[in-house]
Amino acid sequence: MVGIAAGYVGWGWPGVVLGVTVVVFWLLLQFSRSLRVLKQAAGSPVGHVDSAVMLHSKLKAGMPLLQVLVLTRSLGTRLSETPERWGWADPGGARVSLEFDGGKLASWQLSRDDDAALPPPA
Numbered sequence: 001m002v003g004i005a006a007g008y009v010g011w012g013w014p015g016v017v018l019g020v021t022v023v024v025f026w027l028l029l030q031f032s033r034s035l036r037v038l039k040q041a042a043g044s045p046v047g048h049v050d051s052a053v054m055l056h057s058k059l060k061a062g063m064p065l066l067q068v069l070v071l072t073r074s075l076g077t078r079l080s081e082t083p084e085r086w087g088w089a090d091p092g093g094a095r096v097s098l099e100f101d102g103g104k105l106a107s108w109q110l111s112r113d114d115d116a117a118l119p120p121p122a
Helices: 002-011 013-042 052-058 065-072
Strands: 077-080 084-089 095-101 104-111
Touching (some): 052 104, 065 084
């Protein structure tokens, strides 16, 4: 909206047209990016990731779900609805569960199948 108002102040109605064109172009870019990520994720098994440990190391608080889908290259398995939790697992048995709050990554946890078999640290 600020760009449209600045276009009007600077160039009048042609500036408004330019501002609207820029906003529509930006929205089309965002939509195209979202569709590309979802198409890529749809081609992979649900809840599968090549390495859960590598995914765990790349996560940052505040990441939107779309950025997480770019990292995982697959759709996650819904673990719970409230709070919103999604999970991914790798072939070795390691799992990452992610909790989202308002569409942003709030917390995540890595777990392995062999955690119970390991002795506690000395």
